[in-house]
Amino acid sequence: MVTLDRLANVLSGLGVRLRLGSVPRTTELRSVVIHQADADPTEAGDVLLGIDARSTAEAADWAASARAVVAIIRDGAEAGDELELEGVAVLVVDPAVAWSEVAAVVYGLVLEGRETEAGRGPTDLFALADSLADAVEGAVTIEDHLSRVLAYSKPRQHLDPAGVETILSRQMPQPLRDMFETHGVFTHLAVSDEPLFVPAQPEHGVTGRSVVAVRVGRQLLGSVWVSAPTPFHGPRRSALTAGARTVALHLLRSRASADLERQVESELVIRLLEGAADAATVASRLGLAPVSLRVIALRARMAEDRHAALLQVFERATTGFGWSRAGRSALVGDTVYTALPADQATAARHWINELRAALPAQLVVLAGISGSARATELASARPEADECLALHETRPSGAEPPAYDESWDEILLQRLRTAGLSGRTPTRGPVPELRHHDREHSTEYVATLRAWLQAQGDPATAAAQLGVHENTVRNRLRKMAQVTNLGLGDPRKRLAMMIELAATDHE
Numbered sequence: 210m211v212t213l214d215r216l217a218n219v220l221s222g223l224g225v226r227l228r229l230g231s232v233p234r235t236t237e238l239r240s241v242v243i244h245q246a247d248a249d250p251t252e253a254g255d256v257l258l259g260i261d262a263r264s265t266a267e268a269a270d271w272a273a274s275a276r277a278v279v280a281i282i283r284d285g286a287e288a289g290d291e292l293e294l295e296g297v298a299v300l301v302v303d304p305a306v307a308w309s310e311v312a313a314v315v316y317g318l319v320l321e322g323r324e325t326e327a328g329r330g331p332t333d334l335f336a337l338a339d340s341l342a343d344a345v346e347g348a349v350t351i352e353d354h355l356s357r358v359l360a361y362s363k364p365r366q367h368l369d370p371a372g373v374e375t376i377l378s379r380q381m382p383q384p385l386r387d388m389f390e391t392h393g394v395f396t397h398l399a400v401s402d403e404p405l406f407v408p409a410q411p412e413h414g415v416t417g418r419s420v421v422a423v424r425v426g427r428q429l430l431g432s433v434w435v436s437a438p439t440p441f442h443g444p445r446r447s448a449l450t451a452g453a454r455t456v457a458l459h460l461l462r463s464r465a466s467a468d469l470e471r472q473v474e475s476e477l478v479i480r481l482l483e484g485a486a487d488a489a490t491v492a493s494r495l496g497l498a499p500v501s502l503r504v505i506a507l508r509a510r511m512a513e514d515r516h517a518a519l520l521q522v523f524e525r526a527t528t529g530f531g532w533s534r535a536g537r538s539a540l541v542g543d544t545v546y547t548a549l550p551a552d553q554a555t556a557a558r559h560w561i562n563e564l565r566a567a568l569p570a571q572l573v574v575l576a577g578i579s580g581s582a583r584a585t586e587l588a589s590a591r592p593e594a595d596e597c598l599a600l601h602e603t604r605p606s607g608a609e610p611p612a613y614d615e616s617w618d619e620i621l622l623q624r625l626r627t628a629g630l631s632g633r634t635p636t637r638g639p640v641p642e643l644r645h646h647d648r649e650h651s652t653e654y655v656a657t658l659r660a661w662l663q664a665q666g667d668p669a670t671a672a673a674q675l676g677v678h679e680n681t682v683r684n685r686l687r688k689m690a691q692v693t694n695l696g697l698g699d700p701r702k703r704l705a706m707m708i709e710l711a712a713t714d715h716e
Contacts, residue, residue, distance in 0.1 A: 211238050211318045213279060213298060216256070218472065219318060224303030224426065225281070225311065228265070232278050232298040238319050243312070244271045255279065256319055260308055269297045281311065305426040313458040334360035334459055337452070344448035347419070347437035348372055351456055354431050355521070355569065356381035359460075370414030372436045383570055388413050389420075398422040398432055404449050406440035421453045423460060430460045471527050478539035482546055484588030492548075492584035495537045501552040503612075504579040504587055505536070505561065506594035507545040508602075511572045518572050519543060525567050535560065546594070548587060554578055554612035561610055575601050576610035596620045625712035639702075640709045642693040654692070655710070657685045662707050666697070 214234035217227045242254030257277035259268035265282065272280040273296075281300045302311055334351060342349040342362035349362040350372060357380045375381050381389075388410060389395065397405045404421040417438040423431040433453050435441075441449055480491050482504070492499070507526070511518035523545045526538040536549040551557045557578045565574050577597025579590035593613035600611050600619055613620065643654040657675065661682065664670035672679040689695060696702040 212236060213238060216279070216315070216318055217298075217300060219314060220281075220300060220311070224306055225300050228299045228301045231295055236278055236298075238279065241312075241315055241319050242275045242277060244275060253277075256281065256315055258308065258312060258315065259283075265299055268299065272297045281315070283308075303426065307426070309454075310425050310458065310461055313462055334456070335362075337455060337459065338362040341433070341448070341452040341456075342435075344452065345419075345435050345437070345441060345445045347435040349452075350375060350434045350436075351423075352381065352432050352434065353460075354429055356386055356432075357567070359431065369416040369436050372434075374414070380567070385413055385415075388415075389418075394420060399429060402450070402453070404441060404446060409438065419449065421449055423453050423457045425457050425461050430457060471523075474527065474537055475539040478537050478546065478548055479541060481548060481584060481587045482539070482541075482591045488585040488587070495548075497537060497548060497584060498550060499584070500550050501581040502548050502584060502587065502590070503551045503554070503557050503581060504590040504594040505547045505549055505557055505610075506577045506579075506591075506598040507547065507561075507564075508543060508575045508598060509545075509568075509572055510575075511569070519545065521568060521572060522564070522574060525564055544595075544598070546591065548584075552581055554615060557612065558610060573606075577601055578610055578612040580613040596623070599623070622711045625708065638709075639693045639695050640706055640713070643689060646692050652685075654685060654689045657682060658689065658695075658706065659710050661686065661697075662703060662710070 212234065213232060213236045216238060217225075217234070221227075238255040240254035241256045241258065243258045243260060253276045255277055256279045257268070257272045257275050259271055259280050259282040262268035262271065262280075262282045265280075268280040268282045272278070278296065279298050279300065281302060284301045284304055302308070338349045338351055338360045339362045348368035350358060351360045353359055358376055361376050371382075371385050375385065389407065392407050394405060394407060398420065399422075402422055402424060404419050407415070407418045407420070409415060409417050416436065419435045419437055419441055421433050422429055423433060433449065433456055435449060440446075474495065477491050477495050481488055481495075485491050489499075507522055509518035509522045519540070523538065523540045526536065526545055526547055527534070536547040538545055538547040547560075549557055549560055551560070561574070561576045561578075568574065575598060577594045577600065579593035579597070582590040590613075597611045597613050597616060597620065600616060600623060601608065603623075604611075611619070640655065640658070643658060646652055647655055653675075657671070660671040660674045661668070664674065668679040668682045672682045675682065686695075686697075695706075
């Protein structure tokens, strides 16, 4: 059952806003009625679609006649005596959004219960692709705004090699996308609702392609592609245009359902990361089995838009039908956090690699993996993931995401370096004095000391690391003792010098 609060939150994504709210936001909504200015209010329902209402007061009167508690009206209607209205919440629709689009979401939420976890995604998109393919007499593929395949029709005679490759990979291959880009296809989709024909491109396996935008208001949701050797005219062109509008309603309903699920999921995941007292109950509500979990912290960047990159990562991490996805995710600031059932770090890396593979090639994903933890310990695991993410940001491009239980030593050294950068390391003592001597006399005393300490005092091992003879190491140690009081025989001084060298590796 949907509440007024959920309905208002979902519709806000379409530019619908709550103007009056005398009705409690927890009010449950069970039915919908449509009323127009030239019709009598013969039906009753909880939500009234006030098509052609000339004022808020008029819509409120219609709502009272229909025993509705919510009235949805077009922006621009006269306000009337808003403050005196009681018992009716008014939602105002942006002029750019069609009534059919609003009605599709309202009916989907109120009557069909599509906001629940079990029904994410329009399962009948494939049937719609088949119907549209019959109408236009060509193979149909429905894609989202990132050129990912959402549905496709049954195989037909006009399905070309490029179409087969797109369906098999579940996403338009980059060379094919680049070809369509050079033909101005994506520029056309951004500004026009009319079909566009791209002639045959044999070198790319394309025998001819018609494409039309799938749009809601001003927002591009995706596109419909038809493999056919010639452009469409007359009824076939009209069928393609009408089919795109129907696809838009399906995707709109799917997005409304998915956005609701993402909101609920995010709130619950954030509670786990913040150490909720009822963490076990929250994990159960999320469908997380009582097994070992890892927190994965993700950031993304793309040359043209860092924020868009992060949203694409979050959308992909939360894409899936029902609760079939392994992880549960939340977007917090500039980081996506995912609680993933994974006892071993390799399983977490496999999940990250699958996520990367489903995103555009130009999008760079950085990640950090916490140690293994129970649901009640995720508040402690989150900082581990954050530190591993920070460590990954310092590594070369293409490096594997670090996991805390494998990289705790690097993280400790990174903490020491951070402390060193803040100016809290000594300015006098053996290490600063040797570093000063190196600068003045072009010696390599600091490198020799580091190698000797890492070799635990073995001159041969230190020499191999430095690429010199072991007698050179012994000779340098004698000269270093004349520059400063090393105290290499004192284990506490050796430990202190190792820590200082680790903290000042940036110098």
